[in-house]
Amino acid sequence: EAQVTQNPRYLITVTGKKLTVTCSQNMNHEYMSWYRQDPGLGLRQIYYSMNVEVTDKGDVPEGYKVSRKEKRNFPLILESPSPNQTSLYFCASRATGTSGYEQYFGPGTRLTVT
Amino acid sequence: GNSVTQMEGPVTLSEEAFLTINCTYTATGYPSLFWYVQYPGEGLQLLLKATKADDKGSNKGFEATYRKETTSFHLEKGSVQVSDSAVYFCARNSGSARQLTFGSGTQLTVLP
Numbered sequence: 001e002a003q004v005t006q007n008p009r010y011l012i013t014v015t016g017k018k019l020t021v022t023c024s025q026n027m028n029h030e031y032m033s034w035y036r037q038d039p040g041l042g043l044r045q046i047y048y049s050m051n052v053e054v055t056d057k058g059d060v061p062e063g064y065k066v067s068r069k070e071k072r073n074f075p076l077i078l079e080s081p082s083p084n085q086t087s088l089y090f091c092a093s094r095a096t097g098t099s100g101y102e103q104y105f106g107p108g109t110r111l112t113v114t
Numbered sequence: 115g116n117s118v119t120q121m122e123g124p125v126t127l128s129e130e131a132f133l134t135i136n137c138t139y140t141a142t143g144y145p146s147l148f149w150y151v152q153y154p155g156e157g158l159q160l161l162l163k164a165t166k167a168d169d170k171g172s173n174k175g176f177e178a179t180y181r182k183e184t185t186s187f188h189l190e191k192g193s194v195q196v197s198d199s200a201v202y203f204c205a206r207n208s209g210s211a212r213q214l215t216f217g218s219g220t221q222l223t224v225l226p
Contacts (some may be wrong), residue, residue, distance in 0.1 A: 004157075033214070042120075042203060042216035043158075050212065058213060090157055092214075101146055101207055103214060105157035 002027045004106035006091050012112045013081055021076045021109050023091030030096045032074040033058070033103070034066065036087040043090065049074055050096070081113040116140055120204045120217030127194055127224050135189040135220045137178075137204035145206040147171075147180055147187040152201040152219075161189075161202070194224045 004025045013019055025032065033048040035058075045058030049068040063085055065077040074093075078085060088110050092103040121136040139147065146165045150158040162171030167182035176191045187204060204217040 031212075035216075040218055042118075042218040043214075044216075045213055048212060056212070092158075101214075102148070102160050102163065105150075105159070107157045 002104070004091055004093055004104050006089075006106040006109050008109060009107065010110050012114065014114055015082055016080050019078050019081060019111075021078075021089060021091075021111070023074045023076065023106060024072050025074075025091075025093040025104070026072065027093060027095070027104065028071065029093035029104075030071070031103075032068065032091065032093045034064070034074070034076050035090045035092065036060065036085075037090060037108075038087050046076070046089075081111075083113050085111065086113050087111060116142055116145070116206060116208055116213070116215045118204050118206055118215050118217040121220055122218070124221035124223060127222070129196055129224055129226050130193045131224075133189070133191040133194045133198075133222070135202055135204075135222070137187045137189065137217060138185050139187065139204075139206045141182075141185045143208070145208070147178070148205040148207075148214075149176070149178055149187070149189050150203045150205060150216075152203065154200070158203065194222075196224045196226050198222060199224045 007022045030051045034046040035043040044060045047066040049055045091106040094103045117140045148163045149161040151161045162173040164171040164180035170179045178189045201219045203219045
């Protein structure tokens with residue numbers, strides 16, 4: 001089954017404790033992206049990657065890091081989480097060169113930073 | 115920059131009512147336009163899309179027409195069902211298609 005998976009689905013942590021949210025896709029997509037969803041703000045893009053070893057900032061990159069060492073994986077790293085990073089996070093992927101550029105989303109990771 | 119303005123919710127309708135959710139976008143470049151749906155506890159799923167002016171996207175009884183003259187992409191359904199209860203997001207991609215910009219989302223609740 002074609003899918004984007006994220007782990008963990010739920011995470012409660014404390015300020016300053018480094019964490020990683022994993023994202024993996026099995027569709028051989030070149031493009032991957034991370035979003036955060038906050039009430040009244042819709043989804044905002046954090047980082048995206050056009051291919052292996054190619055990453056770029058989205059609209060809200062502060063406080064986040066990413067890496068793209070393999071095509072299928074795109075982890076999101078919070079080196080020193082803060083309470084304002086409490087949010088619902090989505091990973092997405094799509095093929096490049098596809099008309100309409102449909103993105104496929106993972107199920108989401110709900111992060112709470114206390 | 116790119117932006118999407120979406121009708122604020124929440125919207126509550128009775129089953130079989132007509133639905134319209136308004137969406138307008140900034141007219142920079144030649145974006146593709148999308149409607150995504152998010153059911154409770156799930157990720158976003160593509161509902162429909164349109165890639166150029168005057169295209170009509172349709173799926174599951176939902177429709178939206180890419181109107182360049184009014185920079186709009188309103189979502190419509192003639193007869194909603196309880197199972198349509200979800201959050202609906204309008205979105206556009208950037209000119210290079212590297213970024214997807216979302217509206218704030220509209221919560222729809224359909225009552226039996």
